[in-house]
Amino acid sequence: MAVDLDALPLTRLCTYVVTRPLAERRARAEELHAALRRAAGRIVERQRWRLGSVAAVLDRSDSSSGSEEKHRRPLALALAGHYLLREAAERYEACWTPPPPADAGGPEPALLLEPSGATDLATPILAALRGRPSLVAVISDGYDNDPPGGAGEVLRVFRERLDPEARSVVVHVNPVFDADDFSPRALTPAVPTIGVRDASDLPTMLAFARFAAADAALDGLHAFLAARVAELLQEDAAGDAAAMEAEP
Amino acid sequence: MTRPERGKLDARGLRAAPSQVLGAVRLVPLVRDEPLAGLHLYAAPTHADLTVVRLDPRTTYTAYVPHALVAALPGHGQAHASAGTQLVRPRAAPEAVFRVQMTQRLARREGDGLRLLPQHLALEAYLSVGFGGPDVAWPEYSREVLSRGLSPRVERVRRGDAVRGLDDALRVFELYPGQVGVLVFVADAFASAFVTPCPEDYRRLHRTLLEDMYGELLVQYAVLHPDAAALWGRIDGGAVGSLADLADAVAGLRREWGAFAGLMASGLLDAEFDVATAQHLGGFRLQRFLPSFNPHAENHVGEAIVDAAGRLAYLQTFRLSAAQARRGRLLSALVAADWEIAAAAEALGTSREELLARLRNNGLERLLKAHVR
Numbered sequence: 084m085a086v087d088l089d090a091l092p093l094t095r096l097c098t099y100v101v102t103r104p105l106a107e108r109r110a111r112a113e114e115l116h117a118a119l120r121r122a123a124g125r126i127v128e129r130q131r132w133r134l135g136s137v138a139a140v141l142d143r144s145d146s147s148s149g150s151e152e153k154h155r156r157p158l159a160l161a162l163a164g165h166y167l168l169r170e171a172a173e174r175y176e177a178c179w180t181p182p183p184p185a186d187a188g189g190p191e192p193a194l195l196l197e198p199s200g201a202t203d204l205a206t207p208i209l210a211a212l213r214g215r216p217s218l219v220a221v222i223s224d225g226y227d228n229d230p231p232g233g234a235g236e237v238l239r240v241f242r243e244r245l246d247p248e249a250r251s252v253v254v255h256v257n258p259v260f261d262a263d264d265f266s267p268r269a270l271t272p273a274v275p276t277i278g279v280r281d282a283s284d285l286p287t288m289l290a291f292a293r294f295a296a297a298d299a300a301l302d303g304l305h306a307f308l309a310a311r312v313a314e315l316l317q318e319d320a321a322g323d324a325a326a327m328e329a330e331p
Numbered sequence: 332m333t334r335p336e337r338g339k340l341d342a343r344g345l346r347a348a349p350s351q352v353l354g355a356v357r358l359v360p361l362v363r364d365e366p367l368a369g370l371h372l373y374a375a376p377t378h379a380d381l382t383v384v385r386l387d388p389r390t391t392y393t394a395y396v397p398h399a400l401v402a403a404l405p406g407h408g409q410a411h412a413s414a415g416t417q418l419v420r421p422r423a424a425p426e427a428v429f430r431v432q433m434t435q436r437l438a439r440r441e442g443d444g445l446r447l448l449p450q451h452l453a454l455e456a457y458l459s460v461g462f463g464g465p466d467v468a469w470p471e472y473s474r475e476v477l478s479r480g481l482s483p484r485v486e487r488v489r490r491g492d493a494v495r496g497l498d499d500a501l502r503v504f505e506l507y508p509g510q511v512g513v514l515v516f517v518a519d520a521f522a523s524a525f526v527t528p529c530p531e532d533y534r535r536l537h538r539t540l541l542e543d544m545y546g547e548l549l550v551q552y553a554v555l556h557p558d559a560a561a562l563w564g565r566i567d568g569g570a571v572g573s574l575a576d577l578a579d580a581v582a583g584l585r586r587e588w589g590a591f592a593g594l595m596a597s598g599l600l601d602a603e604f605d606v607a608t609a610q611h612l613g614g615f616r617l618q619r620f621l622p623s624f625n626p627h628a629e630n631h632v633g634e635a636i637v638d639a640a641g642r643l644a645y646l647q648t649f650r651l652s653a654a655q656a657r658r659g660r661l662l663s664a665l666v667a668a669d670w671e672i673a674a675a676a677e678a679l680g681t682s683r684e685e686l687l688a689r690l691r692n693n694g695l696e697r698l699l700k701a702h703v704r
Contacts, residue, residue: 144505145504145505146502146504146505200505201351201505201507202505205584206581209574213574224503226353226503228352228353229351230349230584230588231351231588233581233584233585236581236584237566237577237581239566239568240566240568240571240580241574241577243568244568244571245571245572245573245574
C-alpha cells in the first residue's frame, strides 16, 4: 500500500523511514529525503524557528533500537531532530555516534543508519564543541557507556572550566523516559535534560531549555512567550476553521 | 559420568571487551575472533512451573527451570532454533493449572543434539555432595541421615529479575562485534559467566540471562550499591585548560576503563575445579565442575561444553553464596574422611567440637543426633 509521505507528521514519518528495510531506504533515498525536509520545514516555518550555529550530537547506538513496543523510536527521534535543526539553523553540523560509514552515499547518509554498536558520546560531543556553536543539542537515551559516564564528565568540565558563561548552550534531548521514575535519564546535572516524545515539540522545549541553561534575560523570555502565544492562537483559529469546514 | 579430575578452565580464543555499566550491574562482553565451529546452542522454553528430573530410581531433582538448552551439531533441528528465541514472559493472569514437567535426566542425548538444563546440571552436582549420607554408622549421626542420607537437600536461589537493574542493563546493553558471551558483575562482585559457540547463538540467548539463577548475596549487593560504577572515571577539571586537554582526559578515562580486565577480575581462570564429564556429543564433551570450597575465595559451580582441544564452546556458572560454600566445604570434608568427624575436623584444621558446632550453625544440624555435643 502506498503511503502519502506528506500526510505524516515528522515523527511518524521518521519512524516509518527507520523501520523500512535498508534496501528500500536506499532505493527511495531521494524521495524520503525530500519528504523529510518538507515535514521538518513545515514545523520550522509554522513556529518561525530560527537558530544560529548549531551542532547536533545524534545517538544511533544499539540502545536506540528502543523497546519492542516503541521499535526504533530513539533512532527516529534522532533523525527528526537532525532534519529539524538543519532546517532551522544558519550553520549546522551533525555528529552521529557511531559515525556513518564513509561509503554511505546518497543524498543523506543519515537515512541509511541502523542502530549499532556501543555509545561513545564523549567523542562526538568534543567534536561538536570544537566549532563553539551557539547551541549543541545532544539527542540520546542517556546510556553513555564508552567510557561510562564520559559524556557527562566532558559536559561538566566544559561548563565549569572552559565555558562558564555558557556561550555555547548545551541541551540534552532524551527521547526515552526511564521505566522507574518516568523521567528522562540525565547525562549530567551540568546541562539541562528534556524529555521529548514528539519532534514537533522540539522548538518549544529547546527554547525553554535554553533559558534554563543560559539564564537568559527577562526581555528575551517575554518576547519568546509572546511569539508562542500568538502561534497558539493562530493554530487554534486554524483548527476552528478546519472544524467549521468539517461541519455537514 | 566420569570421575572428577582437578583442572582449570581453558579460555583460549576468548577475550574481554570494555565493559558496560548500568547502576550496580557491569556486563563485560566476551569476544571470539574466530567463532567456534561445529556446535550451536538454542533455548527451548519449558513452560512449566516445576520441573522434576529423575536422577536415579530413588532420587529426583526438583526446581523451577525456565528453559532447556539444546546443543546441536550442524544440520540438527534448525527449525527449532527460531522457536527457542521466544522467552516466556511471567504470566499476566494466573492459570488454573500448575504445570509440572517430568524429565528423565538433567542432560540427555537427542539424536544429533544434547538437551541440558542450564545451571541446574551444575547445581545438582553441588547438591549431591555427601547426599548419600554416611556409609558407616558413626555415633554422632542422626538415625534419619543414616537411613535416608541428606534427602531432601534444599538450596534457595533467586531469579535474575530479582537482581535490581539487571533487566535494564540487559535491555540497553549494546552487543559487541563478535560477542559470544558475557561476564556479569553486581557491584563489581563477579556473579556469573556465560559463553556460547558463536555470536548468533549469543544474540538469541542474551535475554535468557534474566531467567538464570543468582545467589541471594547478589540481590543484596544490587540493592545496597545501586551506583557502584559512579565511583569510576571522574575528570580532574583543574588540569583542563582547553578542548584538547579535555579530549586527552577522556582518552585517559577510556584506558582506565579498558584496563578493567574482565576475565582476570572474575578469578575464573585461576580457580581450580573438580571437573567431571557428563556426556559426549561429536568431538565435544559436556562437563560440570565444582569449586574447591575455599572459604576465602569466591566459589562458582558450573557446566561447560569443551571441544576436543579443551576449548570452551559453552560455559555457564553460578556463584554459591558464602553459606552454600561453607556447607559444600563441610560436606566434602566429611565425604573425604569417610564421615569420621574427628578425621574431617583434622583435615579442616579444627577440633571435633568446633566442627560439630559449624555443622549446626550452617544449617546441617539434622545430620547430628540431638544430644551430640
